[in-house]
Amino acid sequence: MLRVEFTPLEIDEAALAFDAHLEVGHGGHFLGAEHTMTRFRDCFYRPMLSSSKNFERWAREGSQDASSRAGDIYRKTIEGYEAPPLDDAIRAELEEYVIRRRAELGD
Numbered sequence: 001m002l003r004v005e006f007t008p009l010e011i012d013e014a015a016l017a018f019d020a021h022l023e024v025g026h027g028g029h030f031l032g033a034e035h036t037m038t039r040f041r042d043c044f045y046r047p048m049l050s051s052s053k054n055f056e057r058w059a060r061e062g063s064q065d066a067s068s069r070a071g072d073i074y075r076k077t078i079e080g081y082e083a084p085p086l087d088d089a090i091r092a093e094l095e096e097y098v099i100r101r102r103a104e105l106g107d
Helices: 018-024 034-039 055-060 066-079 088-105
Strands: none
16 A cells, blocks of 8 residues: 555646546546546555445445455465466476475474
């Protein structure tokens, strides 16, 4: 969250939406403007763990606290994990290294 918060603002024609002002015109709204549609999904910071739901919606959807949401995130991450491909020669070299270091460290 802090990384997002302290990222410097970009002030240019695209950020100021000059084209959107022309598209929408006087008295219009920007919700359906192309500029809005291409940016609204990633222009706000969306926390992974905390909830921004109002109380009624939060209660209706099961009243999950942060600990419960963290557990769900953890389980989904573990279940979806796929080990990256690793060349057999590199795997053998790593295994030899681990064996050697354990012997050196007395494990």
